[in-house]
Ligand code: PMP
C-alpha cells in the first residue's frame with residue numbers, strides 16, 4: 456500500500472535535475488559524461504560578493520533573519536528595480552526567498568485556488584507546471600512554435616483567458632528557448648491583461664542579465680497592470696550564484712505580505728550569510744560590472760559557436776535565441792529513425808539514446824511542453840561544447 460500523499464505521488468520529478476542526477480550517477484560509475492542538461496553558469500561568483508559573505512560570517516550574521524529578508528537587502532532590491540528597470544517599489548513590496556524557485560512557489564500558492572486555470576506559454580520552464588499541480592490548479596498551455604521564435608501572440612493569450620483564469624506565467628529571457636520579448640510585445644500583452652482584471656501575471660526575469668540584444672524590459676513597466684504583476688528574479692544566473700540559493704519577488708503590498716506569511720511557516724527565510732552577500736550583489740550595477748560583461752560575452756560567443764556546429768547536422772532546425780544560455784532545436788526529422796533495434800519515437804528517446812551511446816546529457820523538450828525539441832545548455836567551456844556537439848553529431852549520423 457502506498458502511504459505517500461496523493462500530492463507527492465502526482466508530482467513529477469524535475470526533469471532538468473533528473474538528467475543531471477543520471478549524468479552524475481554515470482560519471483560515478485566511471486563513464487566520461489558531459490552534462491549539458493543543467494542550467495547554471497560555469498563561472499565563479501564575483502570576488503566582492505564572496506568577500507561580503509566571509510565578512511558576514513566573521514561578523515556573526517548567524518541568527519534568524521526577518522522572514523522576508525533583511526531590510527537593507529529589500530531596500531537594495533527596490534533600488535535595483537529602479538536603477539535597472541525604472542520601476543518604483545518600496546522595500547515592503549519585496550520578499551527574499553531561498554531561490555527564485557521558492558519565490559515562484561510562494562506566489563503561486565498565495566494566488567491560486569484548486570480548480571483555477573493558469574495560462575502558460577509553451578515551451579515553459581519545467582517547474583511551473585508541477586508547482587501549479589501542487590496548488591491544485593489547472594495548467595492551460597498556449598503554443599509558441601519554433602516558426603514564431605517560440606513566442607505567443609496577444610490574440611492567443613486573449614482567446615485562452617476564461618472566467619477561471621487566475622494567472623499567466625512566463626519567462627523572458629525564456630528558459631528553455633532563450634526567447635526575449637520586446638517592449639512592444641510586452642505592451643501588447645499588458646493591453647490584453649488590462650482588459651481582464653481578474654488575471655495576475657508572474658513575470659520570471661531570472662535571466663535578465665543574460666540578454667544579447669540590449670535592454671531588459673519588464674511587463675511591470677505598464678502602469679495599467681503593475682499591481683497585478685509579480686516579478687520573480689534572483690542571483691542564480693546573473694551573478695553565477697546557483698548554490699547560494701537566493702531569489703526574490705516584487706509585488707503589491709498584499710501579495711508580498713501573503714508570501715511573507717507563507718514563508719514564515721515553511722522556511723523562516725533565506726540564509727543570513729547569503730543575504731548579506733546579496734546586498735553587495737544587488738548594489739552592483741550590471742551595466743558597470745566587468746564580471747557580468749565577461750560572462751555575457753562568453754555566453755554570446757558560445758551560443759554562436761554551438762549554433763554553427765549544430766547547423767551542420769542535417770535536419771536539425773534551430774532558432775537564434777536572444778538570451779539565457781540554452782538552445783532548443785527541433786529534432787522531429789529524426790523521429791521514426793533507428794540505430795540497430797533502437798527506434799527513436801520522441802525527443803525523450805533521442806535524449807536517452809544520446810546519453811547511453813555518446814554520454815552527453817541533454818533534456819527532452821517534453822519536459823518544457825514542446826516534445827518536438829531538445830534543450831541543450833551551452834553554459835560550459837568552449838572545448839567541452841565542441842566535444843559534446845561532435846558526440847551528438849556522431850549519434851545523429853548513426854540514425855537511419
Ligand atoms: N526560473 C527559471 C526560468 C529558471 O531557469 C530557474 C533556474 N533554476 C529558476 C526560476 C529558479 O532559480 P533559482 O536557482 O533561483 O531557484
Ligand code: GLU
Nearest residue numbers: 469471472492493494630
Ligand atoms: N533552472 C535550471 C534548469 O532549467 C536549473 C535546474 C532546475 O532548477 O530545475 O536547468
